[in-house]
Amino acid sequence: MTATVLAAGQRPAQRRWLSLVAIWLALITAPLWLPLMGGYPALAGKVLVFGLAAMGFNLLLGFTGVLSFGHAAYFGLGAYGAGLMLKYVTPSTPLAMLAGILLGGLAGTLFSMLIVRRRGVYFAMCTVAFGQIFYYIAYSWNDFTGGFDGLRGFHRAPIGLGPLSLDITDSIAFYYFTLAVFAVAVALMALLIASPFGRTLRAIRENERRARFLGIPVERHIWLSFSISAFFTALAGTLYALLNNFADPLTLHYSLSGYFVIMTVMGGMRSFWGPLLGALVFVVLQDYISSLTVNWMSFVGLIFILVVLFFPRGILGILKRRGAT
Amino acid sequence: MFQVVLFNVTNGLIIGAFYVLMALGLSLILNLSNVINFAHGNFLALGGYLAFMLVPTVGYWGALLISPLLAALIGVVVERLMIRPLYGRDPVYSLLLTFGLAFVMQDAARWYWGPNPLQIDMPDILKTPLSADLFFITWYRVFMVGIVIATVISLFAFLRHTRVGLRIRAGTLDLDTVAALGVNVKLLRTFNFALGCLLAGLSGVLATGQIGLNPNMGDDLLMPSFIAIIVGGVGSLAGTLFGGLLIGVAAAVTAAIYPAASEVVIFVIMLLVMLVRPRGLFGEEGFMS
Numbered sequence: 022m023t024a025t026v027l028a029a030g031q032r033p034a035q036r037r038w039l040s041l042v043a044i045w046l047a048l049i050t051a052p053l054w055l056p057l058m059g060g061y062p063a064l065a066g067k068v069l070v071f072g073l074a075a076m077g078f079n080l081l082l083g084f085t086g087v088l089s090f091g092h093a094a095y096f097g098l099g100a101y102g103a104g105l106m107l108k109y110v111t112p113s114t115p116l117a118m119l120a121g122i123l124l125g126g127l128a129g130t131l132f133s134m135l136i137v138r139r140r141g142v143y144f145a146m147c148t149v150a151f152g153q154i155f156y157y158i159a160y161s162w163n164d165f166t167g168g169f170d171g172l173r174g175f176h177r178a179p180i181g182l183g184p185l186s187l188d189i190t191d192s193i194a195f196y197y198f199t200l201a202v203f204a205v206a207v208a209l210m211a212l213l214i215a216s217p218f219g220r221t222l223r224a225i226r227e228n229e230r231r232a233r234f235l236g237i238p239v240e241r242h243i244w245l246s247f248s249i250s251a252f253f254t255a256l257a258g259t260l261y262a263l264l265n266n267f268a269d270p271l272t273l274h275y276s277l278s279g280y281f282v283i284m285t286v287m288g289g290m291r292s293f294w295g296p297l298l299g300a301l302v303f304v305v306l307q308d309y310i311s312s313l314t315v316n317w318m319s320f321v322g323l324i325f326i327l328v329v330l331f332f333p334r335g336i337l338g339i340l341k342r343r344g345a346t
Numbered sequence: 347m348f349q350v351v352l353f354n355v356t357n358g359l360i361i362g363a364f365y366v367l368m369a370l371g372l373s374l375i376l377n378l379s380n381v382i383n384f385a386h387g388n389f390l391a392l393g394g395y396l397a398f399m400l401v402p403t404v405g406y407w408g409a410l411l412i413s414p415l416l417a418a419l420i421g422v423v424v425e426r427l428m429i430r431p432l433y434g435r436d437p438v439y440s441l442l443l444t445f446g447l448a449f450v451m452q453d454a455a456r457w458y459w460g461p462n463p464l465q466i467d468m469p470d471i472l473k474t475p476l477s478a479d480l481f482f483i484t485w486y487r488v489f490m491v492g493i494v495i496a497t498v499i500s501l502f503a504f505l506r507h508t509r510v511g512l513r514i515r516a517g518t519l520d521l522d523t524v525a526a527l528g529v530n531v532k533l534l535r536t537f538n539f540a541l542g543c544l545l546a547g548l549s550g551v552l553a554t555g556q557i558g559l560n561p562n563m564g565d566d567l568l569m570p571s572f573i574a575i576i577v578g579g580v581g582s583l584a585g586t587l588f589g590g591l592l593i594g595v596a597a598a599v600t601a602a603i604y605p606a607a608s609e610v611v612i613f614v615i616m617l618l619v620m621l622v623r624p625r626g627l628f629g630e631e632g633f634m635s
Contacts, residue, residue, distance in 0.1 A: 290438075
């Protein structure tokens with residue numbers, strides 16, 4: 022099913038399968054090779070989680086052509102939803118994930134209803150401002166959310182399936198759990214993009230006015246796309262809380278929204294796998310730079326500026342173009 | 347009781363005045379260039395730091411005049427080098443650029459001037475309160491609000507009565523037509539960006555006496571400025587002005603009653619406005635939609 026998505030890239034079927042196999046092989050073996058490159062076990066999980074968030078985000082940016090600069094809100098709500106559920110209600114991991122996904126996804130669904138008529142930078146500005154609400158709530162509501170220090174005091178619990186139980190407390194085991202969730206989510210996204218609905222989204226991206234003349238309810242499609250992308254981002258957020266056993270108010274901050282956007286653009290926002298590649302490069306670079314210097318902010322900022330000015334098509338965008346000529 | 351009320355209203359007006367200056371600059375750039383300047387708070391900090399360096403040589407009044415101009419000059423350089431190549435491209439690029447620039451500018455300020463708050467020496471007259479009863483209203487605060495009012499009036503007069511101001515307003519509505527009529531739109535946008543940075547720099551100098559001079563002093567002002575623009579309505583500078591004052595006073599009044607909610611209340615106002623009047627209080631339907 023992912024193959025049908027890549028068909029849009031007009032590459033020979035053989036190479037398509039080859040790259041798919043390469044991607045999944047790399048992901049499955051990541052806990053083996055990432056430590057060799059100076060990473061730690063949780064780094065692979067972090068790449069996967071941010072990759073999932075960025076790919077969910079890209080449904081909106083790359084495939085619908087709508088710019089949200091506030092997706093950290095849905096990611097962070099997913100993280101807090103899962104964390105609060107584990108801490109206060111039940112130690113069940115699946116229920117915690119469900120709570121996080123619903124919290125983040127529904128927030129996105131409700132909010133996007135208010136702004137679907139806006140476009141461009143104004144739309145982006147509304148999403149930034151709205152996203153910050155949850156940051157301030159998490160920041161100020163000390164007793165409930167842990168305030169500035171973040172939400173601690175919960176742990177991912179083994180998942181019980183009747184007599185069978187899946188122990189995900191170990192970091193390698195949790196990586197493969199994350200990978201399994203990632204695979205299901207990515208398959209769903211691929212199905213979605215290949216469906217008539219996904220094609221309609223791309224039609225809106227390419228020419229909104231024409232789509233409207235064809236009788237496509239543009240606002241409703243943008244709303245649905247925003248909502249679906251918020252649900253996927255929230256799912257990634259729940260995984261992030263489980264990965265760290267911690268929910269950080271900075272996961273709600275608009276800086277993280279900016280990170281999602283740069284991951285997507287850096288990898289290639291017109292391609293399905295671009296955001297994952299962007300997340301890999303960005304997370305590893307950021308991790309490496311912040312271990313080297315206290316002035317990591319300058320370097321991260323420079324990455325933004327250089328990508329925008331010199332590599333606006335992203336890594337996969339450049340590769341595709343080179344392959345085409 | 348009267349004092350408590352007056353105290354909070356004064357605070358609200360002062361905070362609102364900062365929101366207004368920040369938001370007007372942001373709004374100018376947003377309307378004409380379609381760019382959200384995430385680095386606007388860093389231009390504010392830059393204005394403050396430039397004043398800190400200038401005060402020993404040119405005095406407080408000189409610094410108040412010169413450092414906004416220098417901030418505007420740096421704005422010209424930034425616009426020419428980095429933002430101009432992005433006009434006409436997907437808005438995601440200009441957003442990412444100013445976002446990255448904000449990181450670099452904040453880190454550079456921290457590296458050069460240090461992370462700790464700095465003090466600017468003010469003339470003695472500004473430090474003295476109006477009277478013993480009104481100990482919280484220093485001449486600095488009166489003067490500050492006065493400067494902001496004067497700046498806002500001059501800005502609106504400039505936009506209304508000068509040729510350049512007319513072009514900026516026309517460009518906000520329809521830039522293509524303005525370009526077709528022979529106006530140098532590139533230069534107009536550069537000037538307009540510099541004007542926005544000038545306002546940010548000016549509020550930076552003024553803000554040092556109120557919120558202190560530190561590398562991320564503009565961060566807390568950025569989000570309320572966005573909200574001021576959304577509440578007032580994109581495309582309307584008068585709306586931005588009103589929005590800034592409204593949320594400033596609302597935040598201060600809430601801070602007096604229930605401090606924990608003072609930051610959330612401005613978001614509540616934003617959501618209410620979006621629900622009841624999605625285009626913003628003074629916005630025109632169809633603008634940027």
